[in-house]
Amino acid sequence: MTATLTPVEARSPLFGRLLLAEWTKIRSVRSTIWSFIMLILVTFGFTALFIGLTVGQWTKADPDQRARIISDPAGTILGSGFQFGQLTICVLGVLVISSEYSTGMIRSTLLAVPSRLPMLAAKCVVFAALVFVVAEAIAFPSFFMGAAILHSKVVVSISDPGVLRAVIGSGLYLSVLGLFALAIGGIVRHSAGGITGVIAFVLVIAPLTQLLPGNLGRYVHAYLPTSAGVLIGQSHPATDDVLTAWQGFGVFCLWTAALLAIAALLLKRRDA
Numbered sequence: 001m002t003a004t005l006t007p008v009e010a011r012s013p014l015f016g017r018l019l020l021a022e023w024t025k026i027r028s029v030r031s032t033i034w035s036f037i038m039l040i041l042v043t044f045g046f047t048a049l050f051i052g053l054t055v056g057q058w059t060k061a062d063p064d065q066r067a068r069i070i071s072d073p074a075g076t077i078l079g080s081g082f083q084f085g086q087l088t089i090c091v092l093g094v095l096v097i098s099s100e101y102s103t104g105m106i107r108s109t110l111l112a113v114p115s116r117l118p119m120l121a122a123k124c125v126v127f128a129a130l131v132f133v134v135a136e137a138i139a140f141p142s143f144f145m146g147a148a149i150l151h152s153k154v155v156v157s158i159s160d161p162g163v164l165r166a167v168i169g170s171g172l173y174l175s176v177l178g179l180f181a182l183a184i185g186g187i188v189r190h191s192a193g194g195i196t197g198v199i200a201f202v203l204v205i206a207p208l209t210q211l212l213p214g215n216l217g218r219y220v221h222a223y224l225p226t227s228a229g230v231l232i233g234q235s236h237p238a239t240d241d242v243l244t245a246w247q248g249f250g251v252f253c254l255w256t257a258a259l260l261a262i263a264a265l266l267l268k269r270r271d272a
Contacts, residue, residue: 018113018122025105026096026126035092036134042088043081047142050080051149058153068238073156074163075234077146078139078170082233085138089131089174090202093181094194096127101189116267120186124179124260131178135171143167162235162245169232169245173252180225180256186263202226218242225255 026032054061054069054076069076100106113119143163147156158164180201185194201224209221221227222242229252231237231245243251 015118015122018118019126021112022119022122022126023130025100026130029099031092031095031099035088035095039085039088039134040138043085043138043142044145045081046084047077047081047146048149051077051146055149055153069150070154072234072236072238073147073150073154074143074160074166075236077143077150077156078166078233079230080146081142082139082170082174086174086177086202087199089135089178090181090198091195092131093127093178094185094188094198095191096178096182096185097123098185098189098191098194102191117264120260120264120267124182127182128175128179132171132175135174136168139167139170160235165245166233166235169249172249173229173232176229176249176252176256177226180252180259183256183259183263187259187266222248223251225252228252228255 058066100109109119110116143158150156156163158167181194181198184197185191188194188197206221206224206227209224209227210217212220218240219242228243228248231241231243231248232252234245237244241248
């Protein structure tokens with residue numbers, strides 16, 4: 001007795017082929033290449049600039065600022081570059097999916113994968129893996145460069161407690177940030193709107209919540225996605241941190257998973 005495939009099953013490619021198709025799409029567009037080039041230039045450039053200024057202004061700096069740097073030099077180094085470099089991942093994450101809607105390629109993709117969700121899953125896996133590899137390839141030399149510049153004021157080594165986790169965590173943070181941006185792009189389905197939404201989370205909403213009075217602002221800010229996520233890139237928690245590094249990263253992952261679930265639901269229900 002032979003099994004009979006339905007038309008949908010007969011046309012549904014294996015997940016491995018979906019991964020290959022998504023890899024081909026991501027690596028063949030110029031936005032991917034230019035985004036990673038900008039990530040490299042911005043991260044290295046601002047790391048050298050900010051750490052160099054920190055060393056040059058060390059004696060004039062506020063004592064509290066110097067104390068924060070001494071308590072977490074790795075977080076200072078990594079945050080100096082990735083603070084602005086992360087914006088390239090925000091843009092790229094949105095474009096990975098929104099560009100398919102703007103060009104009409106999404107119709108061909110969904111014709112080949114009628115069930116839709118495997119396509120979204122493959123896109124997420126390929127993009128997150130690519131961002132993680134590139135981010136780690138940047139995080140390690142960025143840390144060593146910053147440590148060398150900061151050496152005359154504060155000595156920090158990759159073998160110090162929490163430092164290796166912070167360096168690897170920076171790559172994890174950017175990977176989840178990419179998925180966070182991808183989810184918003186899938187929900188909005190418009191490049192400009194999606195990019196605006198992601199950057200609003202990163203640069204606008206988080207600082208504004210700190211204006212809320214008392215512990216309300218402190219806790220609201222702590223549980224925002226990117227505010228919680230960046231804690232994984234710190235080797236030691238600050239005295240006013242509400243969450244630990246892994247708790248913050250977990251909160252960020254929950255935010256991202258929720259947005260991806262919404263994007264998946266809308267992908268199933270809406271027309272291309």
